[in-house]
Amino acid sequence: MKKVVNSKVFKTFLAGVLLIAATHMSVHAEEWKYAMGEGESDPQGIYAVAFKNYIEENSRHTIKIYPVGTLGEETDMLEQTRAGILQFLGQSTGYMGGTIPEMDLFTLPYVMPTDTKQLDYFFKHSKVINDMLPEIFREHGLELLSIFPEGEMAVTTLEPFHSPADLKGRKMRVMPGSPILVETYEAFGASPVPMSWGDLIGALKTKMVDGQENPTVWIEAYDLDNLTNVLTYTGHGHFNASASANKKFFDALSKRDQELVRAAAAHAHQVILNEAQKLDAYGLGRIVRTNPSYKIVTLTESERAPFKEAAKAVQASFASKSASNKSVLDQMMADLKEAEKKAE
Template structure:
C-alpha cells in the first residue's frame, strides 16, 4: 500500500514538474496566418510545439492592436514574440529604416535569399542595437517586391506630382522617399487604408504583390506598377528580458525554431510575387500591370540618392549598417545561384 502511494506521489510530482516547465507564449504579428509573417509564425510555432511541451498562441493582425501598439507591448513583456514589418520599426529603432531605403536592396529573389541568410549587417550589427531597445532579434526576411497601386499610369516622378500616397506610419524614410519621388506621402495605419482608398482620401499605396491580391487592393485601383525600388521586409523578435530568463535549453529551442521558420519563409518568399500576380491576372484581367524600363527607373534612382545619404548622415550606426549592407549585397550578387 505504501509502495503504491509512493509511486502515486512520484507520478504526481513528475506531472507537476512537467506542467511547471511548460509554458504558453504569445506571438503577435501584423499579418494574417496565411500571409508571409503568418507562414513564419506557424513554422515557428510548429517547431516549438514539436520539440517541447511549450505552446505558442498566435495573434494575427488586429487581435491585439495596431503595429505600433504591438511593438510597445513586446518591449514591455506583455507579448513574448512579435512578427512585424521593418517599416513600422523605424520610429522606435531608427536603424531599421535601412530596409526601407529606396534602390538599395535588389528585387532578384535569389540575391535576397542569399543576403538575408548571410548578411553581416543583420547577423552581427543589428542584434546589439535591438538589445538596447529591450528586444532580441530572431530573423529578418523578405515578403516580396514592392509594387505601387494607383488609378493613373505613371512613368516618371513628374507623373506622381499631386498624388497622395499612403505610407506606413513610423518610418520617416518612407515619407522622404515619396516626397523625393514627387508624390505627397500620407502616413496611415493598415486599418485605415481600405477606407481611405474607397473614399479617395489617398490616390495610391505600396505593398508587395501578395498583399495587394490577398486584400483586394487591385479592386480599389486601376494600375499596379513595379519601379524596382524595394522589397517588403519583416522581422521576428522576442522580448529580451523574457529571452534572458529562459533556460539554456529553451534559448536553443527558440533559436532553432527561428532558423527553421526562416528557411521555410525564404523558400516561400521566392514564390509569393508570382502567386499574387498570377491570381490578379486571373481574377482581374482588365487590371493594368506596368513594369518601368531600366531607362524610366533612372529618374527615380537619382531622386533616391539624397534619401540614402540622409539616412547615413543621421548617425554613425546608420552609416556603418548601410556600408556593411552594400558589402553584403555585393557578396550576394556574386554568390546567389
Template structure:
C-alpha cells in the same frame, strides 16, 4: 515526511509548468500571409519538439502594429512578427530595409543575403537588445509594387499625389517626398477606406498583399519600379528570452531557423501567385514595369534619402556601409 512530500510535489508542479508554457505570438498580417506562414511554421516546430504551446494572434487581434510593438516590449506578448517598415520609429536602424534602391529584387540574391548578412547576424541583434527585444529572424515577403489611379513614369507624374505609407518610418516619408509625391502615413486598417473615398491616390505593398486584400479592385494601375522589397522580422521580448532555460533558448533558435527556411521557399512563390491571380481575375487592370531609363531618374532621387539615413547617426552609416558589402557578396555568390 509530510512537509517533505509537499515540497517535492510543489517542485514537480513548478517543473511541469515551466516545461509546458503557453507563449503568445502576435503578427501584423493574416495567417495565410508571409508573417502568418512564418509564425505557423514557428509554432509547429515548438509544439512538435516540446511541451510548450504557441497561441497565434493575427493582424487586428491585439491592436495595430504600434500596439503590438509596445505590448511585446512590455512583456505582454512573448513573440512579435512585424514589417521592418513599421519598426523605424522604434528602432531607427531598421529603416535600412526601407531605403529605396538598396535591396535587390533578385530572389537568389535575397536568399543569400538574409542567410549570410553581417548586418542581420552580427549588428542588429545588439541593437534590438537595447530596445528590449531579441532578434530571431529577418525575411523577405516580396517586391514592392505601387497601385495608383493613374499611370506614372516619372517623379513629375507623382507631383502632388497623396501616397499612403506605413506609419512609424521617417524614411518612407522622405522617399515619397524625393519621388515627388505627398506621403500620407496611415495604418493598414484605414487604407482601404482611404482608397475608396479618394483620401489617398495610391499606396505600396508586395503583390501578394495587393491581390489578397483586393487593392487592385480599388485602383487602376500596378507599377513595378524596382525600388524595394517588403521585409519582416521576428523577435522575442528580451527579458522573457533571457529568463528561459538554455534548452528552451535553443528550441526557439531552431524554430526560428526552421520557419526562416519555410518562408524563404514560400516568399518566392507568393508574388508570382498574386500577380497571376490579378491577371486572371482582373484582366483589365493595367500592369506597368518601369524601364531601366525611367528607373534611373528615381534612383538619382533616392540617393538623397540614402544619404539622409547615413547622416542620422554613426550606427546608421556603419550599417549602410556593411549592407552594401553584404549585398555585393550576395551578388557575387549567386552568379
C-alpha cells in the same frame, strides 16, 4: 518485515519523484503569445505557424497566435512586446523605424536587389542581420530572431506614372512610423500620407489617397487592385518583416529553451524563404486572371533612372542621421556585394 518497510519506503520515494517531475513539467510547459501584423495565410502568418508548429512538436510549450487587428495597431503590438505582455512579435521592418531607427535600412529605395537568389543569400548570411542588428534590438528590449523578405514592392495608383514628375501632387499612403518612407515618396515627387493599414481601404475607396505600395500578394489578397487602376513595378525595394522576442523573457529561458526558440526561428525562416517567392507570383497570377482589365506596368531602366537618382538623397539622409545608421548601411552594402558574387 524489513522487506515490507523497504517496499513502502520505495513506493513513497517513487511517488515523490513522480510528483516533483510532474510539477516541474507543468511549471515549464507554458503558453507563449505571438502577435503579428498580418493574417495567418500571409507571409508573416506562414512564418508564425511554422514557428509555432516547431515549438509545439519539440517541447511541451504552446504558442497562441494573434493575427493583425486583434491586439491593436502595429505600434501597439511593438510596445506590448517590449513591455513583456507578448513574448513574440512578427512585424514589418517599415513599422519599426520610428522605434529602432536603424530598421529604416530595409525601406531605403534602390538598395535591396530584386534577384531572389541574392536576397536569399543576403538574409541567411548578412553580417548586418546576424551580428549588428541583434545588439541594437537588445538595446530596445527585444531579441531579434529573423528578418526575411515578403516580396517585391509594387505601387498601385489610380493613374499611371513613368517619372517623378508624373507623381507630383499625388497623395501616396505610406506605413506610419518610418521617416524614410516619407522622405522616399517626397523624393519621388509625391505627397506621402502616413496611414495605418486599417485606414487604407477606406482611404482608397473615398479617394483620400491616390495610391499605395505593397507586395503583390497583399495587393491581391486584400483587393487593392479593385480600388486602383494601375500596378507599377519600379524596382525600388522589397517588403521585409522581422520576428523578435521580448529580451527579458528570452534571457530568462533555460539554455535548452533558448536553443529551441532559435531552432524554431531557423526552421520558420527557411519555410518563408521557400514560400514568399511563390506567394508573390501567385498574387500576380490571380490578379491577371480575375482582373484582366487591370493595367500592370514595369518601368524600363531609363524610366527608373530618375527615381534611382532621387533615391541617393534618401540614402545619404539615412546615413547622416547617426553613426549607427551609417555603420549598418556600409555593412549592408558590403553584404549585398558578397551576396551578388556568391549567388551567381
